[in-house]
Amino acid sequence: MERRSFLKTAGIGAAAATGIAAPAIAAGEPNIQWRITSSFPKSLETIYGGAEQLAKRVADLTDGKFQIKVSAAGEIVPGLQALDAVQNGTVQACHTCGYYYVGKNKAFGFDTAIPFGLSSRQQSAWMYFGGGLQLMRDFLKDYNVISFYGGNTGTQMGGWFRNPIKSLAEAKGLKIRIPGIGGEVWSRLGAVPQTIAGGDIYPALEKGTIDAAEWVGPYDDEKLGFYKIAKNYFYPGWWEPGPQISFYVNLQEWAKLPKSYQAAFEVATAEAAISMQAEYDAKNPQALVRLLQNGVKLHKYPADILKAAQTNAFAIYEEEAAKNPAFKKIYGEWKKFRGIEQGWFSLAESSLESFMYANRVK
Secondary structure, eight states: OOHHHHHHHHTOOHHHHHTOOHHHHHTTOOOEEEEEEESSOTTSHHHHHHHHHHHHHHHHHTTTOEEEEEEOTTTSSOGGGHHHHHHTTSSSEEEEOGGGGTTTOGGGGGGTOOTTOOOHHHHHHHHHHSSHHHHHHHHHGGGTEEEEEEEEOOSOOOOEESSOOOSGGGGTTOEEEOOHHHHHHHHHTTOEEEOOOGGGHHHHHHHTSOSEEOOSOHHHHHHHTGGGTOOEEEEOOTTOSSOEEEEEEEHHHHHHSOHHHHHHHHHHHHHHHHHHHHHHHHHHHHHHHHHHHTTOEEEEOOHHHHHHHHHHHHHHHHHHHHHOHHHHHHHHHHHHHHHHHHHHIIIIIIHHHHHHHHSOOO
C-alpha cells in the first residue's frame, strides 16, 4: 500500500497534514451528538481513556460541532455487549475488543489478537499495510459496523494464579478467566476457561470461583488489585502478543456523517491508538516494579505448556478454516503476512534485542 493510501486509511489526510483550522473544516456543518459505549471501566484510564481521547479530539477538530459522549461498561450495556449495542443502533459506536465476540464467529479474533499471532507492531503493519483493515471491514459489514484501529496494549502478561503451575499436567481442571480463542486453547490443555468482564474478575478470584485470571499487564492489573489475592504472576501472555482495541461504528450512522466529520473521526482514532500503546509502554515497567515490591512472584510458563498451547492453537485455526469461509478468507492472508513478518523480525529485531537484554549496560 502506498503512503498516501495509508494516510487516507488511517485518517491522517490532507486536512490534518496541512494544518487546516478546525473552524474552517466545520464551517456550515451540522451539530451532531453521538454516544460511545466502552467495554472497559473508568478506573482503567489508559484503555478506557482511548475513547475519551477520541471524543475530545473529534470535538477539537470540528469546532465543537461533533460531540461524542463516552459511557463506561455497564452504564448503557454490559461491557461484553458493546458490539450488539452498535449493531442494533442503541449507540452509534463502541470501543471494544473483537475477540470478545468469537462466540458469534471466530474471525472476530483477528481484530484483536489470536494466540501466538502478531506483535503489536506487526498487528499495526497488517492492519494498515497488509490488508487486514479491509479484510476485517468486509467481514464486519455483516454485523452492520465499520471498524477503526483504536489502540493496543502491547504484549500482555500471562495472568494471576493462586498457586503456580509447574507443568502441563497441572493445567487440568484449572478454572481461569480468559476470553476468546485463548480460552479454547486452555480448554484443550484441560483447563476450564471462563469469560468474565474486567470489573467482575476481582470478586471471582476473591470468592474462589476461579483459580486464575488474565487481564492486561502490570499497570491495569495493579489497579484492579489482583496481586492482593493471587501472588503468582505468569508470563508471557501467549494468547495476546499484540492485542488491538477497536472502535466499531454503526454503518448507517457513519454514512450520515459529513465527510469532514468522518475525517476528524479517523484522525482521532489513529491518535488514540498511538497514544494508548505509548502510555502502556511507559507505565507497565514502573508498575511491575511496584508489584514485585508488594511480594508478587514472577513465573515463566513451563516449556511444555507453551509448546502444547502453540500446537493446539494452530490446530484450532486449521480446523476452523476448513468449516468457516469467513475465517478461512482472513486466516489465509494473515498467515502469509505473519510468516514474512516473523522472518524479518527474527533477523533484525529479535537478534539485537536478545543481545542487549543479555548484556545490559549498568
